[in-house]
Amino acid sequence: MLSVNGTNSHPSTFILIGIPGLEAAHIWISLPFCAMYIITMLGNFTILYIIKTERSLHQPMYYFFSMLAITDMILSTSVSPKMLAIFWFNLREIYFESCLIQLFFVHCFFSIESGVFLAMAIDRYVAICNPLRHTSILSNSVIIRIGLIILIRGVLSSVPFCFLVMRLSFCSNKMILFSYCAHGTVANLACADTLINAVYGLTVAFLVVGFDVTCIALxxxxxxxxxxxxxSSERRLKAFSTCGSHICVILTFYMLALFTFLINSFGNNIPLHVQVIVANLYLLLPPTSNPIVYGVKVKKIKSKLLTMVCFNRRN
Incomplete structure (x- = not known):
């Protein structure tokens, strides 16, 4: 219920515009986004199935692949179904509580994905720099602890976003000029001071992403x-090949995030629909590309996938 005098209140629903200025083309725009969601779900599910059924893949690197696949599926699912509902059926309304849940999942699993990339970089460091002790250093119990730390960090850093939004007062404007609820887009609708929201958002970005990127680079x-x-050059090429797939997905993830941040912060002259499309891609493109990259670059996954395809063709 909206408050007339501006006390702490929030609307029962928000309106998600989708892609402003391109409403007439929503059906056509939905096709690549739908394709990305299908590829994300099928590709990551296939990666999980291969790792689960192939005992030779029960190793630290592939456990982290599994964490990344699960994170990608949840992150994509947190935004894609509602986005497609907007594009296909013009279902733009989203309840305030549902908006908070979506906001939480977007920020939480972005943080988790960043943490998984850091864990994968540490795994590659141990595997190449200390190969004889790789499995003893990254034992199953250590991997579980790492996974729990990444999950807890994502939850603890994202819960305050929800409370910071709940404390705001909203006036008559309920139109979110995006395809999903994110902290910044929702806070911008408030008719109250959002300085704390902005400071906390930047602090989390620098502490979480900045820490992860620094450690990955090191x-x-x-x-x-x-x-x-x-x-030998053969061993060098093998090491580069092992790290190549990780570097590809890490660069895709962080470069898109950086590009989105720069556009939203300093791209006043960039059309709004371009900003929204880029913001959509930064959440949807990495989960789509990750299983493709690993399916092509990682030999054990690639060989198992080819075996499955050949077996299905024979039958």
Whole structure:
């Protein structure tokens, strides 16, 4: 219920516009987004199935692949169904509580995905720099602890976003000029001071993403130092091949996030529909590309996938 005098209140629903200015083309725009969601779900489910059924893949690196696949599926599912409902059926209304839940999942699983990338970088560092102790250092119990730490960090850093939105007062404007609820887009509708929201958002971004990116960069610097000292070119190529898939997905994830941040912060002259499309892609493109990259680059997953395809064709 809206408050007339501006005390703490919130509307029962918000209106998600989708992609402002391109409403007439929503049906056509929905096609690539639907395709990305299907590829995300099928690709990551296939990765999980292969890792679960192939005992030779029960190793630290593939456990982290599994964490990434689950995170990708949840992150994509948190935004894609509602987005497609807007594009296909013009179902733009979203309850305030549902908006908070979506907001929480978006920020939580973005943080978790960033943490998983850091864990994967540490795994590659141990595997290349200390290969004889790889499985003993990253034992199953250690991997479980790492996963729990990443999950707890994502939850603890995202819950305050919901409370910060709940404390705001909203006036008559209920139109969110995006395809999903995010902290910044919802807070911008408030008719109250949002300085705390902005400060907390930037603090989380710098502490979480900044910490992860710094540690990932340091890990790969140390990996490269070891790789260039390897005696044979064959071993160097093998090491580069092992890290290549990780570097591809990490760059895709963080470059899209950085590009989205820069556009939203300084892209006043960039059309709004371009900003929204980029913001959509930064959540949907990495979950789509990750299973494709790993399916092509990681030999054990690729060989198992080819075996499954050949077996199905014979039958």
């Amino acid at each position: 890990s790969y610097v140390m990996i490269l130092r070891v790789v260039f000292r390897l005696p």
